[in-house]
Amino acid sequence: MIKVENLTKAFGPNLAVNNVSFSVARGEVLGFLGPNGAGKSTSMRMITGFIPPTAGSITVGGYDVVETPIPAKRLMGYLPENAPGYADMTVRGFLHFIAELRGLKGGARRAAVNRAVELCFLDAVLYQTIDTLSKGYKHRTCLAQALIHDPDVLILDEPTDGLDPNQKHEVRNLIKRMGANKAIVFSTHILEEVEAVCSRVIIIDRGRIVANGTPAELKARSETAGAVHLRARGPSAVLHERLSRVPGAARVEIISESQNGVEARVYPAPSATATLTRSVAELAAREGWQLDEIHTEEGRLDEVFRTITLPDTVKAAA
Amino acid sequence: MNAWANIKAIMKRELGGYFTSPIAYVFLVIFLLLTGFFTFTVGNFFERGDASLVSFFTWHPWLYLFLVPAVGMRLWSEERRLGTLELLLTLPITTWQAIVGKFLASWLFLALALALTFPVIITVNWLGNPDNGVILAGYVGSLLLAGAYLAISCMTSAMTRNQVISFILSVMICLFLILAGYTPVTDLLTRFANPIVTQIVAAFSVMTHFEGFQRGVLDARDVIFFASVIGFALFTTGLIIRNQRAG
Ligand SMILES: Nc1ncnc2c1ncn2[C@@H]1O[C@H](COP(=O)(O)OP(=O)(O)O)[C@@H](O)[C@H]1O
Numbered sequence: 001m002i003k004v005e006n007l008t009k010a011f012g013p014n015l016a017v018n019n020v021s022f023s024v025a026r027g028e029v030l031g032f033l034g035p036n037g038a039g040k041s042t043s044m045r046m047i048t049g050f051i052p053p054t055a056g057s058i059t060v061g062g063y064d065v066v067e068t069p070i071p072a073k074r075l076m077g078y079l080p081e082n083a084p085g086y087a088d089m090t091v092r093g094f095l096h097f098i099a100e101l102r103g104l105k106g107g108a109r110r111a112a113v114n115r116a117v118e119l120c121f122l123d124a125v126l127y128q129t130i131d132t133l134s135k136g137y138k139h140r141t142c143l144a145q146a147l148i149h150d151p152d153v154l155i156l157d158e159p160t161d162g163l164d165p166n167q168k169h170e171v172r173n174l175i176k177r178m179g180a181n182k183a184i185v186f187s188t189h190i191l192e193e194v195e196a197v198c199s200r201v202i203i204i205d206r207g208r209i210v211a212n213g214t215p216a217e218l219k220a221r222s223e224t225a226g227a228v229h230l231r232a233r234g235p236s237a238v239l240h241e242r243l244s245r246v247p248g249a250a251r252v253e254i255i256s257e258s259q260n261g262v263e264a265r266v267y268p269a270p271s272a273t274a275t276l277t278r279s280v281a282e283l284a285a286r287e288g289w290q291l292d293e294i295h296t297e298e299g300r301l302d303e304v305f306r307t308i309t310l311p312d313t314v315k316a317a318a
Numbered sequence: 319m320n321a322w323a324n325i326k327a328i329m330k331r332e333l334g335g336y337f338t339s340p341i342a343y344v345f346l347v348i349f350l351l352l353t354g355f356f357t358f359t360v361g362n363f364f365e366r367g368d369a370s371l372v373s374f375f376t377w378h379p380w381l382y383l384f385l386v387p388a389v390g391m392r393l394w395s396e397e398r399r400l401g402t403l404e405l406l407l408t409l410p411i412t413t414w415q416a417i418v419g420k421f422l423a424s425w426l427f428l429a430l431a432l433a434l435t436f437p438v439i440i441t442v443n444w445l446g447n448p449d450n451g452v453i454l455a456g457y458v459g460s461l462l463l464a465g466a467y468l469a470i471s472c473m474t475s476a477m478t479r480n481q482v483i484s485f486i487l488s489v490m491i492c493l494f495l496i497l498a499g500y501t502p503v504t505d506l507l508t509r510f511a512n513p514i515v516t517q518i519v520a521a522f523s524v525m526t527h528f529e530g531f532q533r534g535v536l537d538a539r540d541v542i543f544f545a546s547v548i549g550f551a552l553f554t555t556g557l558i559i560r561n562q563r564a565g
Pocket residue numbers: 011016034035036037038039040041042043565
């Protein structure tokens with residue numbers, strides 16, 4: 001549904017977006033991840049036709065966004081960053097206005113507004129003006145606006161920003177549910193969100209794509225992916241020494257030590273990881289350690305995120 | 319068809335915006351008080367002794383100088399300040415539909431303000447026997463004049479998110495359009511410059527083109543002048559918005 005090729009945006013000498021290419025099919029939820037200033041919002045502004053690209057092409061549903069903006073825009077719903085809205089309008093008036101410009105008339109318009117109100121839980125504030133709304137309601141009003149015509153493509157710039165944990169949960173579920181038959185791109189810097197909702201993740205840093213894959217694939221790139229985490233009783237020096245000699249172990253880290261036992265992590269060598277947990281468990285049985293806990297780690301997205309979006313200065317020092 | 323529906327939707331929202339805030343009513347009251355003041359006090363309506371609205375229309379270029387930019391200054395600045403510009407321009411409408419819709423809404427609002435001056439027509443008809451055709455021409459001219467100022471305010475409003483700057487800029491441009499044909503200025507100019515030059519400068523003035531309407535003359539050239547100012551300013555508005563988006 002969305003096809004982005006060699007997209008570039010320059011603001012003066014700065015490349016906010018630098019040669020970005022990706023595509024999103026129907027049924028996919030693409031998470032756009034990156035530190036502040038990475039170029040997420042700029043990319044989304046170009047996809048939705050708000051600002052023209054410096055170079056590259058964007059098509060939505062087969063329509064070029066620059067050449068044929070109107071049919072392309074018809075297919076999209078867009079939640080801009082900071083969820084803007086007309087301060088002096090009521091929520092209901094605002095949604096009716098957007099529905100009207102989306103070409104909905106009469107009964108269809110009323111039905112669309114009601115549906116969006118229901119999806120975004122706006123009943124309580126329907127007749128309140130937008131400038132009197134709390135941040136969460138303001139955000140959901142703008143989200144409702146994006147959903148009003150039940151678009152095939154949704155572009156959501158930080159859709160859970162400013163929501164409380166319950167609302168975040170609701171919005172994530174909503175995105176996930178809608179993702180089944182739409183193409184959705186949403187940006188965030190909350191990592192758990194990506195794991196909970198996305199079928200695919202793009203990490204963008206200083207305008208460039210630095211990673212592209214499923215959440216599981218990205219997590220597997222983490223240092224701790226495949227590591228064995230265990231808690232056992234015994235002197236830590238002995239544990240450390242024995243664990244280091246397990247076949248397939250690259251390095252052992254003692255995380256903590258207390259009267260509850262020693263917590264340790266065994267990092268896998270680049271090759272044999274599949275059997276590491278079993279090897280560690282067998283060692284514990286042989287040595288007669290009292291084992292309170294043992295599991296294989298999946299890896300952590302925040303770790304991957306931090307290593308690949310590290311500032312240059314830190315990379316140079318490392 | 320579709321274009322008109324979009325323009326209408328934007329007009330409706332914009333007009334609604336005027337009336338949900340007290341600003342619209344404050345504006346109407348100020349407008350009516352000022353027209354009354356200028357017509358009857360400064361303009362010596364009664365002392366003139368003729369049944370016409372000359373003393374009413376004479377002041378319109380000056381009155382509008384401040385009142386019209388006050389109406390137009392928010393048109394685009396507000397969209398930029400609130401960030402709603404991003405919503406508006408990613409909807410399936412063209413930029414010119416948004417520009418025309420916003421312009422027409424404000425023009426309609428100014429037309430309403432002007433229509434509310436009807437008691438002055440009743441008064442003059444009650445006191446004497448005016449030529450109502452001349453009065454109608456005056457109203458048409460006044461509306462076109464307001465439209466020209468409004469289109470300029472629309473343009474300056476697109477330049478900045480600061481309404482005060484937008485207001486000052488449009489007052490300055492409109493003032494220039496008055497002064498270029500204001501008799502004291504043209505008199506001064508003829509003393510230093512070739513009369514042809516003076517005439518050319520005056521041809522750009524709203525004063526020169528508004529004068530005919532006040533005398534009841536509907537000259538196509540005057541109508542074309544105001545229509546061109548409106549067209550040019552709205553076109554420039556479109557260019558400004560496009561340039562800003564290009565970054
Ligand atoms: N209109 C603009 N003019 C100049 N620079 C801009 C503009 N918009 C964004 N930028 C710059 O582009 C970069 C990317 O910004 P943005 O896309 O907002 O990042 P993100 O949404 O990932 O936080 C930033 O360095 C920002 O300063």
